[in-house]
Amino acid sequence: MTLQKLTAQEQTDALAKLSAWSLVDGREAIKRTLQFKDFNEAFGFMTRVALYADKHDHHPEWFNVYNRVEVTLATHDVQGLSIRDVKLAQFIDEISKQ
Numbered sequence: 001m002t003l004q005k006l007t008a009q010e011q012t013d014a015l016a017k018l019s020a021w022s023l024v025d026g027r028e029a030i031k032r033t034l035q036f037k038d039f040n041e042a043f044g045f046m047t048r049v050a051l052y053a054d055k056h057d058h059h060p061e062w063f064n065v066y067n068r069v070e071v072t073l074a075t076h077d078v079q080g081l082s083i084r085d086v087k088l089a090q091f092i093d094e095i096s097k098q
């Protein structure tokens with residue numbers, strides 16, 4: 001089955017459960033900023049996400065400075081959001097427990 005873009009209703013429902021995430025202005029994508037104790041914790045988090053991303057062939061856009069990681073999720077193949085973004089966001093929430 002080909003990857004589907006989420007409908008507006010599916011997007012709303014998904015975001016209602018992903019309370020730490022918000023829509024990016026002017027783009028169909030979601031973002032979240034995470035703060036860790038130090039760089040070691042931040043990079044450990046990024047390593048876990050990287051392993052997930054490679055396994056699921058779905059990769060985050062992200063920016064790291066010391067203990068802060070800004071993550072943006074979108075599905076480039078559909079130029080918007082898909083279930084893969086929801087699953088990756090849920091994974092990030094689970095492992096960061098912030």
Ligand SMILES: C[C@H](O)[C@H](O)[C@H]1CNC2=NC(N)=NC(=O)C2=N1
Nearest residue numbers: 057058059060074075076077078
């Ligand atoms: C060829 C490869 O499967 C695709 O380019 C994958 C890789 N990782 C990806 N990651 C994200 N975030 N969106 C994609 O559409 C995507 N596509």
